[in-house]
Amino acid sequence: MACPINKCLASLAHKAMRLFTVTEKGFPNPLSRHSICWDLLVKATAAENDSGLVYKMKEIQDNQVLKSQLLQYMWKGSTQVRGEHISKARISVPPMYGIKNIHKDKLSLKEKMSDISQPWKNDIIKFLFQAEWWGPKGKGRKYGRKNNPYLHNLPTLALVACSIECALLGAINNTTIEFPETAFSARWNHHYMMLLEIFQKCSPTYLAAVFDEIDEYVWNDCITVGQSDVSKLMFDFDALEEAAKASKS
Template sequence: FTNPDSTLLTKAGHHKLCHYIALTDAFPLPIDKEEVSWKCLVKGAHRNEEMINKLEALEANSTLKSRVIDYVWGAGSQLRGELIYKARVAVPSAYSLPGSVTEEELRKALNWLIQRMQLTHPDINAKVCWPVLYSFAQLTSLKACTCSEDKPWQHPIFPHLIKTQWWGRKGEAKKLGNKEDSNPFINTPITLMALVATAVRPFLVGLNIF
């Protein structure tokens, strides 16, 4: 987009879509791409006469409008990609995944975390012990997979990733201050929780061997 007004407008729309993904709908359907992206462009152009004029010009240029919408829509993939990258760094220590276990033990622990959605709970003990043979006797196996099931969505990975993504020095939530009436990030909407959970889960799946 060579026109400066177009660049400013697309950046504003991109920014508004990041907010929309984080605060309203973490996973908008592709069928809603044009409607959602255009609404974000309109919000981004709010009270800016040059951007509003550019919006009106875009409506008459279907090719450029399509390119702008594609760019704005890409904000969702970018945001989710940033979270997945941060999750890759944080997950091993956050879930205390032991480094000395066998491949089979790690597989069992990860299956337990993923399939039963225990990854959202705190106080996880993902240690798995399997039957050991001592001469003629086989001891009963111990499966020490436990967590605080009465505290869903309270695993430390959630505040950690939310803080690093939105409350860091340049984070969007940080810029909006500490007042609830002006900062919708303060009460941690469920969309943020969903984004974090779906960033953590694929990394755990990636560690597994199905």
């Protein structure tokens, strides 16, 4: 893919896959990679309204070798963006949780990931949003504040929570825990996404306040984030909701 149109298409494909991973599906199914990538690429090129890209897409559709190469490159965007994110989490999580100052035998993943009085409000969450997507070249910045796909987004928050869990596991066990689909896809989908959907249903005002705090933090460049690895039954949704409503009045 040497010509300018091919480079443009490859760049567009890679960016579309990265955005999809962060904002829609943290761990896309590898068995569906070709259909996922192709559908995303069709949408991305259509949005560009570029006749050259449309022509190139028709050409690629009839060339299975070129199509396979492009989709393989595109899929790497998903692995890459998770790799960048977990790298920041591994650096940031231990000092923000004070893990280096605690004896390993006294560390508990469940305790570190849980704060039933202020769930989803540990500073590390806001910090990772800012570090990953609001740096000088952060992708989150370019979308502006209104209707930003990275903010007020359950899949993005679930991905951040997964990365914190992975980094904590590594810090507690003094090792590097990998961050692949096989290990964390189920956690993202069946734990964090489900838990966030419960919050959205049972305590929408509280969850909106969580997202508002993240929004304010990333745009104001402040450093100011607990996660829940506990049963949904431990949360007092009514109390959280009432407290959030009271703070708005």
